[in-house]
Amino acid sequence: MFIKMDAEGVIWPDGIKESIDSIIFATGFKPIIPYxxxxxxxxxxxxYAVQKGGVSSTVPGLYYLGLSGQRSFISATIRGVxxxxxxxxxxxxxSTRRSS
Structure with a gap:
């Protein structure tokens, strides 16, 4: 897991920076996202993640899956994800098509 995220991408535990266009967090029912x-x-x-339907409302390229109530009451379940x-x-x- 990366240790930090910035506007260009992520920083890995060994200090290497990597450019990342998108990140999808599969958070689970009780997301713990201190990073x-x-x-x-x-x-x-x-x-709590600032998002609508799993798409970050504030950070381009940041997405979520498994949040409770993400799009429906079963979003945080195997049946709804x-x-x-x-x-x-x-x-x-x-989003990817628009940026290329």
């Missing part, structure tokens, strides 16, 4: 606390706008004052994943990937593909 995003230093990313401006990524989380609110309660530590599949449709949320399709939604996120569709958004990611559109």
């Amino acid at each position: 995003l606390y230093g990313v401006e706008g990524a989380v609110d004052d309660r530590g 599949g449709s949320d994943a399709k939604y996120v990937v569709k958004h990611l593909k559109r």
Whole structure:
């Protein structure tokens, strides 16, 4: 797992920086995302992801899966994550086409 995220990408534990266009966090029912606390706008004052439907509302290229109530009441379940994943990937593909 990377130790830090910035505008260009991530920094790995060995100090190597890597450019990353997109990151998808499969958070699970109770997301613990302290590595995003230093990313401006990524989380609110309660530590929750600032997102809509799994797409970050504030950090371009940041996506989530498995958040409770992400798109429906079953989003944080095996049964619900599949449709949320399709939604996120569709958004990611559109975003990637625009930037190329």
